[in-house]
Amino acid sequence: MAGPAKASLARLASTLAYHQVMLADARRNRAFARALARRVRPGANVLDLGSGSGVWAVLAARLGARRVVAVEREAVLVPVIEALAREAGVADRVEVVRADARHVRLRREFDVVVGELVGNEAFEEGLLPVFERARERFLRRGGALVPEAVALVAAPVRVPPRLGLTPPLLPATSVASLTAHVPSNLHPSELHALAPGRELLRIDLRRARSGDALPVARARFRVKDAKAVGGIAVWVRMRLGPGIELETRAGTHWLPTLLPLEPLPRGPGVLEVEVDWNAARRRWSVAFEGARGERRSASHSPLFAWGVVRAALARGRSARR
Amino acid sequence: MSRSAQGRLAEVWARSARMVGRRIGDEYVLVPLAERGADLDSILNLSRVAAFVWEQLDGAKSGGQVVDAVLEQFEVERDRAERDYLELVETLVELDAVKRAPKRA
Numbered sequence: 001m002a003g004p005a006k007a008s009l010a011r012l013a014s015t016l017a018y019h020q021v022m023l024a025d026a027r028r029n030r031a032f033a034r035a036l037a038r039r040v041r042p043g044a045n046v047l048d049l050g051s052g053s054g055v056w057a058v059l060a061a062r063l064g065a066r067r068v069v070a071v072e073r074e075a076v077l078v079p080v081i082e083a084l085a086r087e088a089g090v091a092d093r094v095e096v097v098r099a100d101a102r103h104v105r106l107r108r109e110f111d112v113v114v115g116e117l118v119g120n121e122a123f124e125e126g127l128l129p130v131f132e133r134a135r136e137r138f139l140r141r142g143g144a145l146v147p148e149a150v151a152l153v154a155a156p157v158r159v160p161p162r163l164g165l166t167p168p169l170l171p172a173t174s175v176a177s178l179t180a181h182v183p184s185n186l187h188p189s190e191l192h193a194l195a196p197g198r199e200l201l202r203i204d205l206r207r208a209r210s211g212d213a214l215p216v217a218r219a220r221f222r223v224k225d226a227k228a229v230g231g232i233a234v235w236v237r238m239r240l241g242p243g244i245e246l247e248t249r250a251g252t253h254w255l256p257t258l259l260p261l262e263p264l265p266r267g268p269g270v271l272e273v274e275v276d277w278n279a280a281r282r283r284w285s286v287a288f289e290g291a292r293g294e295r296r297s298a299s300h301s302p303l304f305a306w307g308v309v310r311a312a313l314a315r316g317r318s319a320r321r
Numbered sequence: 322m323s324r325s326a327q328g329r330l331a332e333v334w335a336r337s338a339r340m341v342g343r344r345i346g347d348e349y350v351l352v353p354l355a356e357r358g359a360d361l362d363s364i365l366n367l368s369r370v371a372a373f374v375w376e377q378l379d380g381a382k383s384g385g386q387v388v389d390a391v392l393e394q395f396e397v398e399r400d401r402a403e404r405d406y407l408e409l410v411e412t413l414v415e416l417d418a419v420k421r422a423p424k425r426a
Contacts, residue, residue: 307350
């Protein structure tokens, strides 16, 4: 098989596999379908940004939309969306535009903009700039966004014993000390919360400006035994429409994010957590005050890990000279 | 020592709240808490002595007192300790990592 064809086949396979996982996410599907049913009026124009397999575009047409534009940058997905629209009998009302949702040019003619551009960490798939642009340029006055708000929710959690080698074949604290500064994904079955989840921050997509930095978020948690806390789990809560919320803590294809923490003292107390979720300067700090007055605080950031590795690289370069 | 160096050693500096320091293994790393995107070049790796000095910059000790503390803790000559201290403070000032503490009455 020729190179480009082979590459396209590999891309098609991985893209379809990825979308299959989303299509199998019943909780996500029900929530988005409810939101579209609430928002799409007969005769409406609907824009689906980052359309993927096209399910929301096609569903919007089935709900009575007069015109639906599905914007998808993956070439291999364009015929997939078109086939789905034909199969559903709405091909005459679904137009597929192959373009990047961040740069697509359209008219201001849409009553509903839907975009499932929410990543495990909420904003890493370009949700804010894409929705701001859609809101400013494509959405009619009084139109609706789906989702319309996105929040980060956090809770202190136990951490499964997975840092380092299992079983401990050799010491691996050098790796573990670096990974203590790097967020990772937490499988929902591993998420054992030690306090009720609290909203860290909430972004209203109907007003948010992508140029604004996300505010540094703070939350307080009372824990029975701080020693049990291995990290802070963060997940996403989406408001898809009035009374329709979807949380990614468990039961969806999304994975919560684990912000690891260094060991805390034994006993009850209060954890003050501060999180800077901006990608380029991700940082989380915790200040613990125990019931007996003991205090412990620490900051974590991938930038610390970078500082350590950068120093080692510099030493290696000077040794080779 | 020059008169200006003596003057600089009398100054009192305090760690800025916009920098966070962490010891990881053998490294001590200082990271800026930037308002906008992080400047990776502003991350500082401190030697053992520099990390010790950083922790002494509490807004109360003068440069001379910090150098005295270094001499108690490490085997180093005063001239060298003073020179290294002043160089480190200069770097930290450039990175906005320390603030001049108000003069005490």
